[in-house]
Amino acid sequence: TQLLEQSPQFLSIQEGENLTVYCNSSSVFSSLQWYRQEPGEGPVLLVTVVTGGEVKKLKRLTFQFGDARKDSSLHITAAQTGDTGLYLCAGADYGQNFVFGPGTRLSVLP
């Protein structure tokens, strides 16, 4: 059974700070996705990474897929209160099975 672990579980920071959250597994994934979920709403897809070592940037967010395709990180520069939410990573293996991590709950304080 594949498992995706995310760390930290909770993170509370001040507006303007930088942060990195991690997604790790012992399994290899064909692709990995990051989602952000706000309270009471459905998760929203932020990015998909498919190539080992790939780095993708979306404004202040930088996503990296590990060389071995087993882990990923999300770095946020100069966090804003609007970044508050639950960040979920999800991976698809080569058997076309999809698994979600438990999430990192980020709180950005003004």
Place this chain on the structure above:
Amino acid sequence: DSGVTQTPKHLITATGQRVTLRCSPRSGDLSVYWYQQSLDQGLQFLIQYYNGEERAKGNILERFSAQQFPDLHSELNLSSLELGDSALYFCASSETPAHEQYFGPGTRLTVT
């Protein structure tokens, strides 16, 4: 807007009752997933369908059942409801099981 629709948005019912949640996937998506999310918890995978056939099962209770119809919409049936079934229920869809999922807005179920 993800293109995935769910109805109803809110549902309040009593213990022991039965409800049906409905999901219409994005146009062209063949795979549908159901998730349960209790307050401040992560997503609990319930069940997946692909092109009308059940493909994977997660922690779905025997009181719960689902199906995907020929037009690809899906329904999740919850019966003999208990207080602990109160949660947000999300439907997601994807082009194939290996593609990224797009989530609907969810149905908030309250069992009193």
